[in-house]
Amino acid sequence: MKRFRRHAHESQRERLKQELFHFNKTVEHGFPHQPSALGYSPSLQLLAIGTRSGAIKLYGAPGVEFMGLHDENAAVTQVHFMPHQVELVTLLDDNSLHMWTLRGHKGISELLEIGRFMLTGPPGAPPSVTSVTAVLAHSSGELLLLGTEGGHVFVVEVPGFRELEERNISLDQITNSIPDDYLGRRNLEHVEALVENPINPSQVVIGYGRGLMVIWDLEKKNAVQHLPATQQLESMWWTEDGSHILSSHSDGSYCRWRVGGPEEEEEEEEKSDIPYGHFPCKAISKIVQLPTEEGPPFLLFNGGMPRASYGDRHCITVIHGKTHVALDFTSRIIDFFVIRSGPQHTGDPSALVVLVEEEVVVIDLQTEGWPVIQTPYLVPLHSSAITCSHHVSAIPLKLWERIITSGELQNAHYSKKPWPIMGGQNLAPDPPQRDLLLTGHEDGTVRFWDASGVCLKPMYTLRTATAFHTDADPNDNMNPSAEGEWPPFRKVGCFDPYSDDPRLGIQKIHLCKYSGHLAVAGTAGQILMLEPNDEAAEHTVETKVVDLLQGQEGFRWKGHTRLNVREDPVEFPAGFQPFTLVQCQPPAVVTALSLHSEWKLVAFGTSHGFGLFDYQQNNNVFVRCTLNPSDQLALEGPLSRVKSIKKSLRQSFRRIRRSRVSLRKHHANNAAKIQEANARMEAELAEMELAPVQRKIEARSSDDSFTGLVRTLYFADTFLSDSTHHTPSLWAGTNGGCVFAYMIRLPAIEHRADEPVTAQPAKEIQLMHRAPVLGIVVLDGHGAPLPEPLEVAHDLARSPDMQASHHVVVTSEEQFKVFTLPKVSSKMKLKLTAVDGSRVRRVGVAWFGSSRTEDYGESGLVVLTNQGDVHVVSLPHVKMQVHYPCIRREDVSGIASCVFTRQGQGFYLISPSEFERFSLSTRFLVEPHCLVEPPFHSAPLSQHQPEPDGAHRIPQDGEEAESTARSIMEHALLNDEKVLQEIQKSLEGDQTSFLENSMKSAVA
C-alpha cells in the first residue's frame, strides 16, 4: 500500500516535471558564421543568407526569421528566390540544388525543403559537364536555367525539377552560331553568368568565362547577338530598359554593350573602362547599374582595386553622378544587392545591402553622405571577440530608457532611415519583460543587447578603455581619408577583431538593475565601478590598489603589468561612467566578481585571493590571500606557464642530444655500443610518438595548481554565527574546493558614509573531494534562494523567510552539497562526476513556472556539464530533475560561453558570432513566430514586363483565398489576358503545391 502511494507520488512528480521543464533551442542571435551566399526577394522583402555549413537563414522585418539546414554538410554557394514566389533555390558546393518554400502552417510560416535535384549528364560525360556554375531563376517562375562548367545551359522546370531536355542550350548550338571569324572558335570555357532581359523574358544572355556573351532567344532557340569581350568575364548586368549589357572582367575593367541596334554595330563596345586603371587591377566581380527617376544612374561594382597598392582592400565602388565612393569593408565581400524604393521596388535605389564575411552593412543611398543604417539583427556579436557575458532579467523601465537614450546618442552617425527590409509579419507576442544581455569584449568594451525578443538588438556600447592610457590614441586613424585621395575610400562596418591591448579584455560583469551600478572587471586585475549618467561629464577616476598577496614572501609576478590609469580628468560620454577603479596587485585576471548594491559593496577575486571593497567610502574592507605556497604557477603569471612547457620540451630534446654526445665521447671506439644507444634512443622517440593519450589517475591534493583561484563570490544575508541573528556575509569558493565565509558588519544607514565597514572570517569549508567550487547559494527557511539585492526593497520579490533555518548549497564541479547554517554540517548531496563522469561547467539559479497553473513554480539549479548536457537540479533537495543534451561535448568554447537567465533560458556561442538561445522552461520561451504572405504580383509594370507568374499564388484558407483570387482575376482582366488564363488554370485543378499545402493545413 505504501509502495503504491509512493508510486503515485512519483508519477505525480513526473507530471509536474513535464509542466515545469521543457528543452527547446529557440533562436540563433547574431551573425551567421562563415556566410557564403546572399539572396534577396524584392517582392517578399526577404533576405537570405547561406553559410558554409549548409544553413540557410531568411530575415525580413525585425523578428521575422527562418532557418533551414541542408542535410548535406556542404557550403551554400548560391541562393536565388523564385521571382514573385515564396520559393527559393539553393545551390550547394556538392552541385546539388534544393528548393525551399515558406509554408503557412497554423497561422505561421515555416521554412521547408520541398525538393532537391542534381543534374545528370549523358552517361560517360565528365562531371564538369553538369557542374553548375550559374543559376538563373527565370521571371516566369517556372524555369531554372543552369549554366555549367562544360559550357552547357540546362533548362529545368520548377518546382518539380523536371529537366526540359528539348530546351537545353548546348555548347554546340552556341559555337555553331558564332561567326567563323570570331576568335577562331576557341574554347568558350564555362558559363560564368546568365542574365535575363528585363523587358523580354524570352531573351537571356549567356556569358562564358573566356569573355564571349551570347544573347539567346529561348523561344526561337537561336542566338540573337554576340558580344565578344576579350577579357575573362566576371559578371554581367542587363540594364533595366533592356538597351545595354554591362560586363565586368578579371582585369578590373567593365564594358557597356549595346543590345540590338543595327547589325553592323552589334559588336561595338560602346564603352570600356578600367576605373582604377593604369596599373594592373583586380577583377570586378559584380557590377550593377540602376537608373534614377531624374539624374544619372547609380553604378555599383565590387572590386577592381589596383592590385599592388590596394589589392587587399574589400571595396564596393558606388558612382552616382559626380559622387564616387569606394566603400572599404572590414572583411571579404560575399555579395551585395540594392533595394529600390517604390511600391513595386522599381524606383530609385534606396539602400545598398552588402554581405561581407563578418557582418552585414546597409548603406542609405538616399541621404546625403550615404550613411550606414543600423541593423536591427545580424549584428556581429564578435566585432571584437566576446570574452564573457552576463544576463539580467526584468530590467526596470527607468534604467532601460536610460540605456536606450545613451545608446541613441552613440548612434548619431547612423542614418535616420528605417530598416529597409520589412518582409513578413512578426506575430510573436510582445516579450513579457525587458531582458538585457551584456557581453564583454576583448577590446575592453561592454555591449548591451536587448535580449527580450527574437531580435538581439544592440542598445549601447560601453568603452572602458577611455579610463586608461593605451598605445593607440583614439583620435588618430579614425579619419584617414585625406582630400583628393584616390581611390576615394570610406571605411564602413564595425567588425574590428584587433585589440589594442589584451589587458583591456573584460572578464566579469555584474549589473545591479535597480541602482544601475555596474562593476566591470578585466584581464589586468582592474575592477571599474560605473554608474549611469545621462550627460557627458569630465572627471577623474579614483584608483585604489589592493594587494592580494598581503606581503607573502617569495612571490614573483611574471605576467603583464597593470594598465595605466589616466590621472587627468577624462571626458566620459553619457551613459555608464566609471567613478572608482579597484586595481588588484598582482594584476592577474579577475576570476570572480559580485556586487551588492544595497550594501554598496563589491567583491572580487583573482588567482591570488579575494577582497571586499566598499564603494561608498572608496575603501577596501579586507583582503584574503588564498594562495597555496607550493602553487608556483599562480604566482608567476600566465606567461611563465607557456614558457615552462617550451622549456621542458627544449630540455628533453637537449637531454636526448646530450646522451647521444656523451655516448659518442665515451664509447667512440665501440661502434656496437653506439648503435645500441642509437637504437634505444630511437625506440624512446618512437615511444614518445606512439604513446597514446593517457590520463593520470591521482587523487587531487592540496598542492595541485591554482587551488587558490577564486571561482565564485556571493553575498548573502543569513545566519552565520548563530541561529537568531542574521548578518550580511560574503562567501567565496576556490578552485581547490575551499569555501570561505566572512561576516560583514555594516554601520547603521545614517552612519554608512563615515563609519567603516568591517568583516571577519566566520567559516571555512574544505570539500574533501577538492573539486573547484563554482557556485554558492543560500536558501531561506522555505528552501528558496535568497532574493537579489534590492529586489525586496523594490517589491519584486517576496522577502526571504528568516524564521526557519537557512542552508547553503555549494556547487562544485563534481557534487552539489547542502550544508546547514549556522552550524555547518553536511545535509544532502548529489554526486555527478562519481556517477557519470561529467563535470559541472556552468551553474545558475532559475525559477520555473508551471505551464498549467499560473501560481505554481519552483526554483532550481540549472547546470551545464562538460559533456554539454543541461540538467535541472531541484532545490532544496538537490535531486536531479531533467537532463537534455544541449551542446556538443567537443565544443569547448560553446560550453564555456554559456550563460543562464533567471527564467530558465540560456545562451551559448555556436560560433564566434552567434548565440544560440535555449529554454528549459515551459513558460518562458522566446522563439520566432512570423508569417510571410505570398506576394500579390499585380500592378502593371511600366517597364518591367508583366509576368504571368505569381498570380496563381493564392493565400491559404478557402474563402479568403477565393476572394483574393477573384480580386486578382478582376485585376488581371483589366491588364493581361495571359494572367487570366493562368488563374483559371490554377483554379480548375492545376493547383500548385502551395495551394494544396494551405488546403491541407486548413483541414488539419
Add this chain to the structure above:
Amino acid sequence: MNRSFNKSQPLRNPNCNAVEVKSKYGAEFRRFSLDRVKPGKFEEFYKLILHIHRIANMEVLIGYADVHGDLLPINNDDNFCKAVSTAHPLLRIFIQKQEEVDFSNFGNNTLTRKKKAVVTLRNSDINRKRPHIRIGMPQDFRPVSSIIDVDILPESHRRVRLFRHGSEKPLGFYIRDGTSVRVTPHGLEKVPGIFISRMVPGGLAESTGLLAVNDEVLEVNGIEVTGKSLDQVTDMMIANSHNLIVTVKPVNQRNNVVRSSRMSGSSGQSSDSGGSTGYPSLSVATVREMSSGAHSYHDDLESDEDGDIVIESNIKRPSQRSNASPASNASRTHHQTPTAPPVRTASSSPPSRPVSVISTASFQSQTSLNGGSHEQHTQPLHHSSNPALRHSNGSLHKILSSLKTDPRHSLALPKGGVEEDGTVITL
C-alpha cells in the same frame, strides 16, 4: 608484540594490569578480567568463555568491539592479544553461535553502524547473510587493496578496491583508450575500451599487484565505462579516488580466482569471449547484488566517505567583536561522527588565530576501515598542525597540507579543472 605467555599463568589475574571484560551472549552478560600484559592463549580464552557462559556442545564465534566501535573477531592468539592490549577501558566481547554468525558485520562498520549491527546480530537478518571466508582482521594492519565480489563476477574479471587512506602511496596509474573485442550476436566486434596504460613505480596500484598494464577497465565504482570517453572515466576515477573500486579484465588471465573445480583444468582460463559476452547481463545482476549482498561496496557508493573539514571561527556577536580573538584560546578538535567521543587536546592555539573548532562534517558514517584509520591519523595531525598554524596566519591550506597523508607532489592538473575560463589560463 607480546608473545610471552605462560601456560601456568592463570587467566584471572587480580592485579592492576587487569582488563575488565564484559562478555555478552544473547541477552546475558558476564563480567571478568584478564591480564593486559599476559592474556594467554586463545584456546584457553575460548574455553573460559564457554565455561563462563555455560555453553556446551556448540561452536561459537567470539568477537569484540575495538576502540573505533568496529566488531572484530577473536579467533587466534594474535588477535586475542591485540583485543586485550587495546581494550580501553573495557573489553566488550560478543558471542555468536557459529551458525548464526553474520560475517558481513565484521570489520567494515563504524560505531554507528555497529550499534545497529549489534542489534541485528541477534536478529540475524537472513537477507544480509552470506557465506564468508574466515579471516582474522588485526586492526594494526591497514588495508591498501582488496579483491571483492569474487562470487558474483565472471572469473575472467576482477574487482579491485584501492584504499587511498590506507596508504602513503599515490594511486599511481594511467589509463588510455583502446579497442577490445567483444562477442556480439553479429560475431566478434571491436569496441572501444579503456585500458590501464602505465603504472607509477612505487604507487599503490603497482604495489598491490592486482592491476597491470593493459588490463581493460570495465567499471568504476559500479558504473560501466562503456560509451564513456577517456576524460569522463578519468574524472569518475578521480572523483572516487578516496575509495576507488575498479573492475578490470586482467590481461593476464592465468591468475584468476577459480570458483568451481570444474574449471581447474584450464586454471580459470575462461575464454575472453565468454567473459565479455557474459558481462553485460552479469552487470545487471551485479547491481542487484549490490543492494543485498555486497554490502560494503554498496555502502561506499551511498555514503559520504569524504568528510569535509569545517573550520568555524569563534564569532562573537558583532557588538562584542573587538575583544573576540584573545578569548578563543582553546582549540578543540572533534569528529562529528555522532557517538565518537570528542577528543580534547590541551594544546593551545595562538591568540592571533581566531579559528577554534575543526570538525569533520559528514552526514553519514565513515566507512569502517577508512574511518578507523582516518581517525587514528588525523588526530595526531591536529596536534602537529598547531605549530604550523602559528606561522601560517590560519590558512586552511596549510592545515590541510599538514593533514595530508600522502606526500604526493604531483602537479598534474585535474583534467579540465581549470580550463574553464579559457582566457584566464592557457594551457
